[in-house]
Amino acid sequence: MRAIIIGVGQCGTKIADIFSLVDFEALAINTSRGDLEYLKHIPQDRRILIGESIVGGKGVNANPVLGREAMKRDLPMVMRKIRSLVGYEDVDIFFLTFGFGGGTGAGGTPVLAEALKEEYPDSLVVAIGALPLKEEGIRPTINAAITIDKLSKIVDSIIAIDNNKLKESGEDISQAYERINYAIVERIASLLALIDVPGEQTLDASDLKFVLRAMGSFATVGYAKADASKVKSLSRLIVRSFENEGLYLDVNIESALYGLVAIHGPPEALKANEIFEALNELTERIRGKQIFRGFYPDPREREVEVVTLLSGIYESKSIEEIVVTAKRYAQEFMKAKEEGEIKKRQLLSGLPDFDDIYP
Ligand code: GDP
Structure with missing residues (x-):
């Protein structure tokens, strides 16, 4: 079975880098040149910088709208690179790794997933994304909700990893991320290693593909x-x-x-x-x-x-919490904005035309 791993954004490329360490075919895509250089295992020619004309290699600062734009602008170049590195033959599954709460991964992954589905109609496209920690605040939650919505209409399955569930209390965040990233790779890699192993009652690629072809759930x-x-x-x-x-x-x-x-x-x-x-x-x-x-x-x-x-x-408390929190925030934000507008109009109404005062 042939699986290609494509990491998008910082979290995604770090996870893809570990897949590369354990001999998977992996690529890295990011808007940040520094983060791409920081990777250890993915070969240089498999690291793709996007959005340089917009952010000059400096990243999108957790803004998924910019992340989406960066991927859209450079999509022809990205797809050309993927075609030349991967070819067309025998790709069973593309696994796209990313963090739901950031900008490049959250914004760019749905754009890339859609292009891959079009170019490789016989391959599965499966998203593997880390959900934000609650303590990160509201923006990552909103980014995650937007990305869940978009991806669910495009990919075959979304393998979501809840950072909240895996982080141990009191653990330093960067250490926790590193440990979680290794755990994700270990788990997926050990599953993939058992596919197509000769034996009497073993799993084959068609079993795995059947299970993952699940309408974006x-x-x-x-x-x-x-x-x-x-x-x-x-x-x-x-x-x-x-x-x-x-x-x-x-x-x-x-x-x-x-x-x-x-x-x-x-x-x-x-x-x-x-x-x-x-x-x-x-x-x-x-x-x-x-x-x-x-x-x-x-x-x-x-x-x-x-x-x-x-x-x-179809039912997950981790996902529900994110979507409900984002929705509630959006409603409260819009309400605050409307009320502010009304107050502003009330305050300014009846103001005379000062042209008469300053002739
Ligand atoms: P991007 O580069 O703009 O796509 O943003 P990042 O990938 O840095 O971060 C997006 C989100 O992913 C954050 O909100 C974190 O919740 C999560 N995250 C960041 N780095 C890691 C990581 O190494 N491992 C895991 N599991 N989650 C991460």
Whole structure:
């Protein structure tokens, strides 16, 4: 399976850079020359500066309108570069990584996603975006709401990662981001590594693509791991990976259409009856009633690892909070503006024509 990772903006390119470190084909796009230079692993010819004519390589200062404009203006150049680096053949999925709360990623990713969908109609375009921390304030929340709305009409799935859920209390922000970025890559990379592995009951690219082709709804990855000798109930471990503690986004699991689960571990630990018990329970719980599964017995393993993907999610507290907060803010802002206008008009009404006073 061929997956291409394209990072947009600072957060997105940092995540793409880690994908490049673990040997994925990755590209970086940014309006900030400094941030592009800061990357460690993506080769120079795969770093694309956009919006130079607007912001001169200095970034868009978390303004998604500028981010969108920068991507639009340079889209022919960006697509030419992507075509020459990637070609047309065999791209199963484009994963676009970005931060929902900024400017370049939030504004530019929907523009790029639309162009990719047009140029590569047989490939999936999946957004992987980090949701802003609550403490960042209202602007990132608004940027995120706008971008959620736009992307949901374009991409196949939105894998949203809730920074609030993953940041540990008291942790320094930049350390938290770095840890979260590695966790995201590890999770997605371990899922992709299990696709098309030869074996009797393994997952193939068409399973993954089926699950991710979900009309712009949300998806999230889950995870659970334990020492094989300490697993008391394998079915409990599998269920845990699907529950909120194992997921990167607060979601209502029941609202999901599809699930995918890959179980990896020593053969004696992968007990079929326990696996089927868990999978039957989960299949019943999700609305779409379809769970794809792959089993990966590995005699060298000492740990049991469960990697999951839930998709076609329509109910998420993380997303709802962002959209509702942004909407409420917009309404209050418009109300304040209208009331201010009325007050201003009242104050200025009846003012005489001073031309008579200054002849
Ligand atoms: P852009 O360069 O204008 O696209 O903006 P950024 O990518 O710097 O930031 C956008 C948002 O992404 C911020 O509001 C943060 O919530 C989040 N963010 C920034 N950097 C990181 C990062 O390295 N990891 C994660 N998980 N989130 C980040």
